[in-house]
Amino acid sequence: MKFATFSADGAQHYGAVTENGFIALDGTFPQWPTLFDAVCAGGLDALAEAATGREVTHTEASYDMVLPNARRILCVGVNFPDRNAEYKDGSDQPKYMSLFPRFASGFTGHDQPLIRPPESHMLDYEGEVAVVIGKPGRRIAEADAYDHIAALTICNEGTIRDWVRHAKFNVTQGKNWDRSGAMGPWLVPFTDHGLLDEARIVTRVNGEVRQDDVLARMMHPVRKEIAYISTFMTLQPGDIIVTGTPTGSGARLDPPQFLKPGDVVEVEVSTLGTLRNTVEDEA
Secondary structure, three states, X not given: OEEEEEEEOOEEEEEEXXXXXXXXXXXXXXXXXXXXXXXXXXXXXXXXXXXXXXXXXXXXXXXXXXXXXXXOEEEEEOOOHHHHHHOOOOOOOOOOOEEEEEOHHXXXXXXXXXXXXXXXXXXXXXXXXXXXXXXXXXXXXXXXXXXXXXXXXXXXXXEEHHHHHOOOOOOOXXXXXXXXEEEEEEEEEOOOOHHHHOOEEEEEEOOEEEXXXXXXXXXXXXXXXXXXXXXXXXXXXXXXXXXXXXXXXHHXXXXXXXXXXXXXXXXXXXXXXXXXXXXXXXX
């Protein structure tokens, strides 16, 4: 079963996603005002049970960022071998992973526009898998890492490229423009290791394949990411780890090809679904 945050009739809801529409569940669980609260309480199984056999409540609704009130989002950079080679600096696979924070305000939902700001037209795409933590932990062993995952979702980790070079040692500015990226459409409960181990990421711009790789090739696999991050911070339910993007972003093409209004970007993860967004200039 899949769970989403969505808006309908002037209000935001969360609930299950079916082929015929949405089943709102926020009214059934007033103790969990948002999907984030349900994740933090370990409530995804209860949501699934409540949705089973229930009629669709909304056939027309718009997707929101799947966890719009997520408190902590950490992203792993340069995590595929070909992506490391793109930098052309002669460096070997790094011993430790690169990390940077993102904030929920930088993401929109499925079928919503990514926003290109007037300050820069270098809006780029990065298709990734995002892991949502469901069980707290500190210094988590790699062997136990999957036990701490509640769900998975898809991320387009949109980036304003020239703004990641505004300082000597910083990418945060270019990674946090309002609605420059997207996350969704839904959460898929992590009930099968194959959802990660067998996942393939394909990113398309206007139907053209730009990125295509499998998570099994990541230099720092998800188990290692969880173990490493939990060494210096206690991972909490609701935390999100965006796990890394393959080669093929627009900045690395020759010539570079950045997103422009009217473009359609699709991030397909074989085990999770497809996250689709258009592109618009900021009003």
